[in-house]
Amino acid sequence: MAVRTRMSGNEAVSHAIRQISPDVMPAFPITPSTEIPQYISTMIANGEIDTEFIPVESEHSAMSAAIGAGAAGARVFTATSSAGLALMWEVVYVAASSRLPLVMAVVNRGLTGPLNINAEHSDSMGARDSGWIQIYAENNQEAYDNMLQAYRIAEHAEVHLPVMICQDGFITSHAVENISLLEDEPVKKFVGEYEPEHFLLNEKEPMAVGPYAVSNYCMEAKKAQAEAMIRAKKVILDVAREFEELSGRTYGFYEAYRMEDAEYAVVAIGSVCGTTKDAVDRLREAGVKAGLVKVRVFRPFPGEELAEALRGCKAVAIMDRCESYSGEGGPLGAELTAAMYRAKLAAETVNIVYGLSGRDVRVEDMERVYDDLRKMAEEGLRFAQYPYLGLRE
Amino acid sequence: MNATTFDYKEIQGREERLAPGHRLCAGCGATIAVRNVLKALHPGDHAVVGNATGCLEVSSYTYPYTAYEDSYIHSAFENAGATLSGVETAYRVLKKKGKIGADYKFITFGGDGGTYDIGLQSLSGAMERGHDMVYVCYDNGAYMNTGIQRSSATPPFADTTTTPAGKVSAGKPQPRKDLAAIMAAHNIPYVGQTTFIGNMKDLYTKSERAIYTEGPAFLNIMAPCPRGWRYEAPELIAICKAAVETCYWPLFEVVEGKWSLNYEPKKKLPIEEFLKRQGRFKHLFTPENEHCIGEFQAEVDRRWEELLARCAQ
CATH class of the missing domain: 3.40.50.970 (Thiamin diphosphate (ThDP)-binding fold, Pyr/PP domains)
Known part of the structure; x- marks a missing residue:
């Protein structure tokens, strides 16, 4: 028991x-x-x-x-x-x-x-x-x-x-x-x-x-x-x-949270996913088709499976709790974007760096991410560089 | 400890545990050190041999061939102590759990680069923790595998590729680190310093004692390198003898904290007897560098007196 x-x-x-x-x-x-x-x-x-x-x-x-x-x-x-x-x-x-x-x-x-x-x-x-x-x-x-x-x-x-x-x-x-x-x-x-x-x-x-x-x-x-x-x-x-x-607990390469008809998806790793689930629930109540893909296995990288989970999304935010100093974003962003390209996905993507050195991420922060995704899909919002979430101005 | 008496024929007749066919140079001291240390294992006893990255490793376990009759592990340059401490710990646990039956001894080899320098921390940790293992340093006094760069074991004034003798340099400026004393300061049960003398009795006796002493043991073996020291292969034994007779490389051991000298030359020879046989000291035999030999001699004398005092206590 x-x-x-x-x-x-x-x-x-x-x-x-x-x-x-x-x-x-x-x-x-x-x-x-x-x-x-x-x-x-x-x-x-x-x-x-x-x-x-x-x-x-x-x-x-x-x-x-x-x-x-x-x-x-x-x-x-x-x-x-x-x-x-x-x-x-x-x-x-x-x-x-x-x-x-x-x-x-x-x-x-x-x-x-x-x-x-x-x-x-x-x-x-x-x-x-x-x-x-x-x-x-x-x-x-x-x-x-x-x-x-x-x-x-x-x-x-x-x-x-x-x-x-x-x-x-x-x-x-x-x-x-x-x-x-x-x-x-x-x-x-x-x-x-x-x-x-x-x-x-x-x-x-x-x-x-x-x-x-x-x-x-x-x-x-x-x-x-x-x-x-x-x-x-x-x-x-x-x-x-x-x-x-x-x-009785289910595990795979990733967890899809409310992804069945999601238009806007966040892909993330680790504890921020709990916060993001709260944001998804709030947005779903407001009628926004938000979802989360939580990456559990990063090596081996399940690129094909993750891309498949995102098929049908209009915009995707890939979250990295890590700076790779490439000038292009973080490691999850780089690898998942490549996998999405191979899978011929048409979704808009943004790679967001967040939570470095323990910087707090709140439900409201994640709601804003989903809002940006909507603007990317509907209003043509584009980011000049990969954005940092919660950075002191 | 079940020490056997020294029977030269019986010991040299024991099966080789370092098989021929390895790629070490003719006249290489590391080979002699490994063969003779492993011969001190009693016939039939199992061992796991460890190794730091270096000449010995790349020449004795070149995939797909191994020269070792016993199980062998190499993982990196600076971690021979830690790696073998893991093997030894696994042995104790698996033995206690009844998962393995045979008794094993644990012996690891590192050059002076992997021992005096980059691996000193790993060695110190393994000795301090009290693992039942022997760490053997084959000290050839420089980083030979990468091409004869100085180490903290390099003698003063040696011409190496990072302390080259030149117009304004007489070679390595610093004296050698005294690693045997550092290991003795760990208060481990056994520390021995030796080299290749006569019928290898000193080397055999110390190896056997190190292997069959319970707890950590450290052996420092001067192991000349023909490439780095610049001598003809047959000169090896004469160089070792000169090192001992000049008191450059004294033979001693520290048993349970008690220092004792194993050999005292009847007449201490001048250091030139050691230096003149090696190309790396050739530049000292010139009028402008003569004073260096005097300084070298003074350092040898000081250390010898210090050792005599330790052994007299």
């Missing part, structure tokens, strides 16, 4: 980890993910789980130790944010190319410049091409549910790729909300035991990991990695279906 309670996003992820009880967790504290290693260390100290915590001296070593433990045959978990993920950068790629099914909770926070500790997606978006699967949550419930699905995806024989489970710093990680938890036994059964096919500590089959590969082999390794990412699409959906049978 489900357990109804209330907890923060960090507590929810830690609770999932208590239920999964991975073998090894190397981690280094960084706001706003620090609570996760704290909660898990407390569980270990109280004998609730038999995970071994490695109190590494940096995030670079956290990911390095995770690679070592994963290659050795252990189920591994770590958590980080912002500069911590940036410090890991080099070895984040190594983890993926070594095809290790690690899972990392990323509590999204902006990268420094200026130093800031609040929600932004520049950390995980910066790692979007590192070969990790990326799944984002709107709230604590989704952070919990995504974490329970993560190892099933990562360890799947068709995938063998690491997974980032992302949630918005503070807004989700620290806000206490209602949540429905699954009981321990069904979770353990769902996640299953980890049985690696090849691992360093297999006495019957010594193994070498991390070769130097020259030009005549390296390209094939990268192509194999890319194909695993494509195969992950089916696995993500299969695992979601199985999870639905267990929990």
Whole structure:
């Protein structure tokens, strides 16, 4: 039976980890993910789980130790944010190319410049091409549910790729909300035991990991990695279906909210989607055909599916909680616009940068976005550059 | 620890754990270090070998061939300590959970670039946390893999590609970092410094002790590089002997905090005996740079006296 309670996003992820009880967790504290290693260390100290915590001296070593433990045959978990993920950068790629099914909770926070500790997606978006699967949550419930699905995806024989489970710093990680938890036994059964096919500590089959590969082999390794990412699409959906049978909660690449006849759509990632749903409800009451497409899976990028979800819309606002300094907008904007072009969609689009460094977004802000979409479709409104939402004038 | 007595024939007759066919240079010290350290594993014992990026890695695990008979992991340049600490932790957990049966030892190799410099933090963390592993530095005194750039292990006045000897420069201005002392300051159970001397007894004894001591251990092995030091391959052993006889590279160990000298030359040779065999110091043997040899000697003398004092305590 489900357990109804209330907890923060960090507590929810830690609770999932208590239920999964991975073998090894190397981690280094960084706001706003620090609570996760704290909660898990407390569980270990109280004998609730038999995970071994490695109190590494940096995030670079956290990911390095995770690679070592994963290659050795252990189920591994770590958590980080912002500069911590940036410090890991080099070895984040190594983890993926070594095809290790690690899972990392990323509590999204902006990268420094200026130093800031609040929600932004520049950390995980910066790692979007590192070969990790990326799944984002709107709230604590989704952070919990995504974490329970993560190892099933990562360890799947068709995938063998690491997974980032992302949630918005503070807004989700620290806000206490209602949540429905699954009981321990069904979770353990769902996640299953980890049985690696090849691992360093297999006495019957010594193994070498991390070769130097020259030009005549390296390209094939990268192509194999890319194909695993494509195969992950089916696995993500299969695992979601199985999870639905267990929990009654539905997951896919994205959530379509009131999109059935929507003329004006917002596409966004993370906690802003909750705010946007309120705006959609208000606008629907006023007769505006507003809808929301919430992107859950960013890697692999479900471009075709997202474009299909937007077919029929007159105008679409693509929201990025991340500046990519391309002079053209953010990463979701760039990738989704390309997908819409390939799908031959005719909708007007605007790429909006919002919520940087934790800048608040209110329901009224999102209502104004929908108003702009209407003006784009009906009055020919165009933006000279990609607009910033909520910028101080 | 179950130390075996040193039986040269038996030890050299043990199966090679670094297979031939790797691409390291003739006269390379790293190869000798790895072969001999791994020979100190008791026959039949399993090991996971780690490695920092460097000459050794690119020459011994070039896809699709590995020269290692044991399981092996390389992930990056600066993280050999952290990476192997993850392997060792996984071993303890999986063993406790009954998921694996065999006993394993954990040994990782890094050059001085990956150890003294870019990997120092990762090494320090792994040692401080107390993982049951051996970190072996094959110290050839420069970043050889990228083309002989200076490191903090490079001796003073060495001609490297980033401290070239020139009209107004006599090579590297700074003395060497004393990494063995830094590792001893971590209060780990075992630190040893050695090189290739005689029948390799010192290297064997220290390797075996490092591997079979519970907890973290650090071995610093002077491992000359023919390209960077500029010597003919057969000169290698003579250079190592000169390094020890001049007290440039003393053989010592720190066991549970207690320093002890393993070899004291009957007559300490002048540093020229070490320097003159290497092209990287050639520029010192000129009238305008002669004073550098005096400074080098003074630094060797100071450190030797310091070591004697530590070992006398």
